[in-house]
Amino acid sequence: MKNKTTIVKIVAVALAVVMMAIAGYMFREHRTYKEPVVVSKYITEVKKLSDYSDVIKGTVNDCNVYIFDSGVPGGTILIWGRSHPEEPVGVMACSLIVENLKVTQGRVFVIDSMNTSASTNTRVGEAYPRFFTYDCGWGTMKWRFGDRAGNQLDSWPDPEVYIHYPSGQNLANVDVRNINRTWPGKANGLLTERTNYAAMQMIKQEGIDLAIDLHEAELEYSVENTIVFHQRGDVVGSMVSMDLTADPFDVAITCNYSPEALHGLSHREIGDWSDCVPYTFEVAEPMLDRIRGITDEALLMEGKDRFVMLAGDHKLLYSPIDESGWPIEKRVARHITTILKTIEWNNMINPDQTIQVEGIPSYQELCQSLAPYYYNPATAPADRVYYD
């Protein structure tokens, strides 16, 4: 009997070690995966965010800053993705821009991954996929799929109530790890607050005129398929909204003022604490809807879900959806086209901030396929491959 118990214990421990090894490998692979970017041959410089403030030096959020400087005087724009890594269009659009952009006037700054810590996290109980991929013909582009808030391994515990700095507004405790609730940041705060602080230093030191934060939203949410702007961006934002709704977007892109009393968001705080005019773009992502069906990579990339469609039939959504869903190509195309149109209208309204760009495909080209615009890191010159 004693021998039997000992044998069962040994077998049980062996099984537990195997399970821990498998789970541990999967967790570690997700946390340590590096995403390659083949930068455009026209790139001028790649900096780290900590070059602007050392408060995030050595942390997972010390991201790459891709800089395109034409050398011709003009405006400066900053574009970033992955404020919320469960909204993948931001990082996909930024990667595509970094891989193809040429700037002939002014400067363009791009950050693919503003909150890398959150990309190493996942949402407990939501069965999110660990990665998502895009078939490019030469192979697949692969990105981490994360959560809205930073990883607890990098910032823990959360306070009982998150008190936003400097407004003093009370927010949900988890929002202390949500990088779009911690602007303008705090030099001696927790990781996300320090990341925002470093980004604000970059905006001020580089004299950035426009800032664009790329997001996605569930169709059940009212701030959907829209441009949210600081009040100083209302003319440009409104014109972009009308222009794109007329052509080429099949679903209107609306516009909203940033609420003055809601703090911590990029479209409010960057405008309040610098000369830069911030915009946030939103596009529909059915995978974020609470009533969705199977949560897998196919839903993420194709945006097709019969339960979300059923909600639409009952007029419970703020965005249309049909059998064609919201494919990733269309979502990326909308964001990139809205960026280009914002630059175009800002050039007209603020000619001293003129930025001229080339190399970015049209809305129609992007809607067909993103594959031609991502390049194989295995065959690219080594000095053009960077990792986020």
Added chain:
Amino acid sequence: MSLLVIVNLIITICTYATAAFFLLAIIRVFIKTKNVQDALVYVVIMIPFVLRLLRLK
């Protein structure tokens, strides 16, 4: 470092120490028990403690 960052650091260290304490306690009762069903339960309980101590989340 702000007070919040220092407090977080202290709590984090205490949490890992607590996890290590409970893991050792579970291992101890696992070794001592003669009941097969209890032994299996202790093994399952150990897994999250080990992953937490290895910072695999």
